[in-house]
Amino acid sequence: MPDLAIRSxxxxxxKAVFRIGGDTAFFxxxxxxxxxxRTAFLDAFYAYxxxxxPEHTWVATADRGVVGFLTGCVDTRVHDRKIRRVIIPxxxxxxxxxxxHFGKRSMHYFRGLLGGLFQKEFTQVDLEIYPAHLHINVxxxxxxxxLGQRLMEAYLAQLRExxxxxxxxxxxxxxxxxxxxxxxxxxxxxxxxPDRFWAKWFGHPVDNRCYGLxx
Numbered sequence: 001m002p003d004l005a006i007r008s009x010x011x012x013x014x015k016a017v018f019r020i021g022g023d024t025a026f027f028x029x030x031x032x033x034x035x036x037x038r039t040a041f042l043d044a045f046y047a048y049x050x051x052x053x054p055e056h057t058w059v060a061t062a063d064r065g066v067v068g069f070l071t072g073c074v075d076t077r078v079h080d081r082k083i084r085r086v087i088i089p090x091x092x093x094x095x096x097x098x099x100x101h102f103g104k105r106s107m108h109y110f111r112g113l114l115g116g117l118f119q120k121e122f123t124q125v126d127l128e129i130y131p132a133h134l135h136i137n138v139x140x141x142x143x144x145x146x147l148g149q150r151l152m153e154a155y156l157a158q159l160r161e162x163x164x165x166x167x168x169x170x171x172x173x174x175x176x177x178x179x180x181x182x183x184x185x186x187x188x189x190x191x192x193x194p195d196r197f198w199a200k201w202f203g204h205p206v207d208n209r210c211y212g213l214x215x
Contacts, residue, residue, distance in 0.1 A: 002062040002063050003061075003062065003063050003064070004060070004061070004062055004145060004147065005060070005061045005064075006058060006059070006060055006061075006147070006150045006151055006154050007058070007059060007061065008055075008057075008058060008059075009050070009054050009055075009057035009058060009059050009069070010059075011050075011054070013050075013059050013066050013069075014050045016059075016065075016066035016069075017046065017050060017057070017059070017066065017069045017071075018042045018046060018050075020066070020067070020068065020069060020137050020138075020139055021041075021042055021045070021046050021069075021137055022038035022041070022042055023139065023140075024137040024138070024139070024140070025038070025041060025137075027172070027174050027175060028140060028143075028175070029140075032105075033105075034105050034106075034108070034109045034201075035105055035106045035109055036101055036102065036103040036105055036106055037100050037101040037102065037106070039099065039100060040091065040094075040095075040099075040100040040102070040106075043087075043090070043091050043094060044087060044088075044091050046071060047087060047090070048073075048079060048082060048083060048086075048087050049071035049072070049073065049135075050071075052082055052086065052087075053072075053073055053074075053079070056071075056072035056073060056074060056155070056158065057069060057070065057071045057072060058070045058072070058151050058154050058155055059151075060138060060142070060147040060150065060151055062142060067138065067139045067141075067142040067147070068136075068137060068138030068139060068142060068147045068148065068151060069136070069137060069151070070134055070135070070136045070137075070151040070152065070154075070155050071134065071135045071136075072132065072133070072134045072135075072155050072158075072159075072167075073132060073133050073134075074131065074132045074159065074162060074164050075131050075132070076127050076131055076132070076133050077127055077131070079133075112197030112198075113197075115196065115197060116195065116196070116197055116208075119196065120193070121193050121194065121195050121196065121197075121208055122193070122208060123170060123190070123191040123192070123193055123208050123209065123210035124191055124210070125168045125190055125191065125210050125212060129165060129166050129212070129214070130165075130166035130167060130168040130190075130212045130213075130214075131164060131165065131166065131167075132159055132164045132166065132167040132168070133167060133168050133169060133170075134152070134155055134167060134169050135169070136148055136151055136152065136169075136178075138151075143177075148178070148181055149181060149184075149185065152181075152185055153185075156185075156213070156215065159215055160215050164215055165214065165215060166212060166213060166214045166215055167212065167213050167215065168190065168210055168211065168212040168213075169182065169187070169210070169211055169212075170208065170209070170210050171209050171211065172195065172198065172206055172207060172208055172209060173192075173205075173206055173207040173209060174198070174202070174206055179209065179211075182211045183211075185213070186213050187211035187212060187213045188211065188212060188213070189209060189210070189211055190210045190211060190212045191209070191210040192207045192208065192209050192210075193207060193208050194206070194207055194208075195207060195208045
């Protein structure tokens with residue numbers, strides 16, 4: 001049996017976290033399905049957690065190798081400010097220096113994001129009640145070992161110790177197993193909105209979902 005463990009994130013885990021983040025970004029599969037260059041996505045999405053709020057990130061290990069992670073933020077308003085002031089300028093600078101490669105798949109995805117924004121397809125949450133948020137990813141080969149549950153338990157215990165009133169997460173109706181886990185752990189559905197982009201992609205209705213838990 002492998003030696004499975006949950007521990008706090010270390011700076012040396014960054015490469016593994018980014019690798020897993022890219023390998024699972026397409027509903028548990030690699031992001032290259034809809035974006036040619038995963039580096040742009042990882043720099044824009046995960047660098048905040050690893051570089052600016054690493055103390056609230058947790059990793060799952062198997063025989064001491066990182067096989068999953070949970071990135072967390074205790075105050076989403078702080079996250080949003082730092083995204084605007086630090087992460088976006090950094091990504092923009094990398095773009096101008098030619099670090100990223102965007103092709104047809106990426107352009108199609110970006111148009112879908114903008115369309116969803118204009119059509120108000122993204123979920124909303126009351127940040128006074130649910131200030132914290134999380135993202136969780138586990139390698140395909142290690143799902144079914146309750147690592148996701150254990151990662152969430154470690155993070156929720158940390159939030160309770162910090163006296164954070166509530167936490168939320170965003171997902172979609174496509175993540176059936178994940179939604180079952182969230183509900184099992186006491187999260188309730190706060191908001192659900194049809195997502196036209198993924199519905200066209202998969203050929204059936206898809207909902208954006210936001211789950212929240214009062215602590």
